[in-house]
Amino acid sequence: MTEPLIRRREGFAGQRMRVLPRPLVALASSSPPLSQLLVTDVGCFPRASTHGRTRTHGAEQHVVIVCAAGRGTCTVPSGVHAVQAGQALVIPAGLPHRYEADAKEPWTIWWLHLVGQQVPALLAASGATPDQPVVGMGDPSRVIALIDTVIRRMERDETMSALLASSGAAWHAMALLAADRRTITRQQADPVDATIEHLRANVSTRISLPDLARMAGLSVSHYSALFRRATGYGALEYQTRLRMGTARELLDTTDRSVASVAAQVGFTDALYFSRQFRRIHGMSPTEYRSRDTG
Template structure:
């Protein structure tokens, strides 16, 4: 058997795929909640050797291909691009295209076919990114979200379930397109992002602005200016907000005393902690706990 004969559209070991039947698609079009954005098919192709799909007249839906391993190529219009791990593309509807997995290093892809008025808008936002394919830092939660949504649609085509599924898929696609805006402080993006990540991972630490600036090899003046430009706050104010947010979690989810929480967050003086907490939250830590304590 030659290579050409081995080209396949689907049927990979471990694959998952769902295509909505025509009657279900008609029902969706009559549902005002999800008619403007809905997924008509979705799937997961792991290590998809010989995956090869060509549509000479294109597809009536937009196609999202998100690669997590391996490589492949996509030919569309007059260009060919390579899809590699942690990248995604959205192919325009009604446009001829041809995509295929590498024979040497077959890709693993998550994919969606989606349509609707909002789909048109989202593809426009994709075009505005002016990069193809689009890079995404790997996030296990993103994969878990996709698999959770897929499991929901596997279970039922009931209307209420389809509403939830498509709302979640809209959020999933949006999270790819607005990744930078939704998490502007992505680890490793820049020095201020790294500094903020350090603060979030170490809410109990006690560091001066001088020490935080030194961590990023910046002068205090330059560090403070960049920090305010990115976050809208001074480093001290931002770090305090992180500590108070952590305190809220302790007050809500644990029975730790105020003194214990102070120690966890690096406050030597419970009275100072209470004043700082009330300034940001509008109530004292004790009041906050009484007001929001879990039953």
């Protein structure tokens, strides 16, 4: 009979880990900036063979684990969830759980423990729920780089300035987790994603709503609903805002005339371009160019 693996909480070759003293956590949590988000624990466990942790009553902090390589599992009241490279595991405070590295392909993980008033909202934005705690990431390397920044800041010292810097990096990582997760959802399940990328690559070309719907293989009404859900805008307004973004860049970085800029972003009528620019920016292209910057 095979002996069960003895699971270790830590002690892996090459690991990095910082844990704040709990009196410092209490003190920092009362500081206005850090009361919104504070990193209490952070680390990296490379190829963490036999790694595992069981918390029958959950953790006091919210736990975020990013799997960089290998795989593992997490068991919560809803069941067992596989965690693979390129995915994040998000466990809210107080949720009973057990997680562990795979025996054959042990994971490499970067992890954070977080407290603060805004943490639940940030984690909810990632799409993770107590029943579905695993989410995908569009660019795991960026999130990992930010967790590495957190570790390096906390390795330096435990001053309030170091904690504030680590908090900022963690906030950025959570925001990317939410944004990247939404991108993956569109790629996997939303047929409008290819048309959105087409619009971004062809800013100066106006494409009608029926043409976009045909590209997606959907009816106009269904496409319109999915497009608005994905972007927050109607398809034509989204195109206008893409074109205005390019127009802003041209106004900021070139001396080209307003008419030339308008033509570059697909407007044959410079007056109509100026009206649309004012609607979105609250000022004309000329006023925008002459404003104080820097």
